[in-house]
Amino acid sequence: MTSDQLLTAPGSALPDTALPALRAAVAGLPSYVPGRRSAGADIAALASNESHYEPLPAAAAAVAEAAGRMNRYPDSAAVELRERIARHLGVTAAEVAVGPGSVGVLQQIITGLCDAGTEVIFAWRSFEAYPVLVELAGARPVRIPLDDAEGHDLDAMAAAVTERTRVILLCTPNNPTGVPISHDRIEAFLRSVRSDILVVIDEAYVEYAEAGSGPDSLALYRRYPNVCILRTFSKAYGLAGLRVGYAVAAPVIAEGLRRTALPFAVSALAQQAAIVSLDAGEEMAARVAAVTGERARMATQLEALGWRVPASQGNFLWIRTDDELRARLVDAFDHAGILVRAYQGDGVRITVADPASNNRVLRVLAAHTA
Ligand SMILES: *Cc1c(COP(=O)(O)O)cnc(C)c1O
Numbered sequence: 001m002t003s004d005q006l007l008t009a010p011g012s013a014l015p016d017t018a019l020p021a022l023r024a025a026v027a028g029l030p031s032y033v034p035g036r037r038s039a040g041a042d043i044a045a046l047a048s049n050e051s052h053y054e055p056l057p058a059a060a061a062a063v064a065e066a067a068g069r070m071n072r073y074p075d076s077a078a079v080e081l082r083e084r085i086a087r088h089l090g091v092t093a094a095e096v097a098v099g100p101g102s103v104g105v106l107q108q109i110i111t112g113l114c115d116a117g118t119e120v121i122f123a124w125r126s127f128e129a130y131p132v133l134v135e136l137a138g139a140r141p142v143r144i145p146l147d148d149a150e151g152h153d154l155d156a157m158a159a160a161v162t163e164r165t166r167v168i169l170l171c172t173p174n175n176p177t178g179v180p181i182s183h184d185r186i187e188a189f190l191r192s193v194r195s196d197i198l199v200v201i202d203e204a205y206v207e208y209a210e211a212g213s214g215p216d217s218l219a220l221y222r223r224y225p226n227v228c229i230l231r232t233f234s235k236a237y238g239l240a241g242l243r244v245g246y247a248v249a250a251p252v253i254a255e256g257l258r259r260t261a262l263p264f265a266v267s268a269l270a271q272q273a274a275i276v277s278l279d280a281g282e283e284m285a286a287r288v289a290a291v292t293g294e295r296a297r298m299a300t301q302l303e304a305l306g307w308r309v310p311a312s313q314g315n316f317l318w319i320r321t322d323d324e325l326r327a328r329l330v331d332a333f334d335h336a337g338i339l340v341r342a343y344q345g346d347g348v349r350i351t352v353a354d355p356a357s358n359n360r361v362l363r364v365l366a367a368h369t370a
Helices: 003-007 057-067 079-089 101-113 129-136 154-159 183-192 217-223 251-260 268-279 281-304 323-335 355-366
Strands: 096-099 119-124 140-145 165-171 198-202 227-232 245-248 316-320 341-343 347-351
Touching: 057 268, 079 096, 079 245, 079 268, 096 101, 096 251, 101 129, 101 165, 101 198, 101 227, 101 245, 101 251, 119 129, 129 140, 140 154, 154 183, 183 198, 183 217, 217 227, 245 251, 268 281, 281 316, 281 355, 323 341, 323 347, 323 355
Parallel strands: 119 140, 119 165, 165 198, 198 227
Antiparallel strands: 096 245, 227 245, 316 347, 341 347
């Protein structure tokens, strides 16, 4: 079926019976393809970079408590959570905006800064939500291919800046390749781009990154007020299903992000769970250490098997493939009951989880060669 047929009443070509038209930007978006669900107990769900751990006990308790008040709207300004995040990072609550996941915050960023026809630059391949949110806003996505080491090509990104550029998205460590951007490279980049362009540093996986591998984003933010830090409770904190993330930005920008937010988008359950999660730093760090230990073990074994896997600073590993190998691998993982994320033309991303699931992944990859 063509998009024309989709947009017209069935069996009718008459303009006066046409259905209301979707905006071209929306009609052009890919259809939502539901991911296969992890149904059986023997399915390893390694496609979405979630935490495989159950929620932190304090977060589960906070949710249960807040659930008793769900007849009420949550605090739309999320004052308590913003103050807790501010204390966690050593900034003020005026510099913090929250949203339903960091994808929600990113939508607030794009709608807050991008008029139709403006441009947003990001690396590709990177997070799949980037082009969707940009196109939805009527802005133009500008994709800059990753370099040969699967990292951001910051020179090419700087060269792509035009007078229409409003936002640049840097993803470190990059999803799906796991490659971080060093502090010095981002700083040199910030010196070279105009201060009226918002440079978003998406750190969804920062908790999994070795100290010093990526930027000290708060130091960069303090020196370059056009920096916006984007973080989430969905990954290492294990709250993907609750939808809460945040941005740190100059107060006037953060205020703009709060204005563009959907009212009450972050539930009281999510707000309370996020607050207590920030108090559970040690528990979270222990979980992260287990995952990064597994990441190292898997990387070593994969290398021994002949797979070329970039050193990942996230809770996932990246295997670049052609489409023939990708199809073979997805098939093999499928038969083994393992859900992974496949990217046409690029490769396969596998979430690092518990040792038993990881061993299943290794067994599949041991039976196949690159
Ligand atoms: C998972 C992820 C996010 C977070 O999404 P949420 O909306 O916070 O669940 C943001 N950025 C990147 C690069 C991600 O991989």
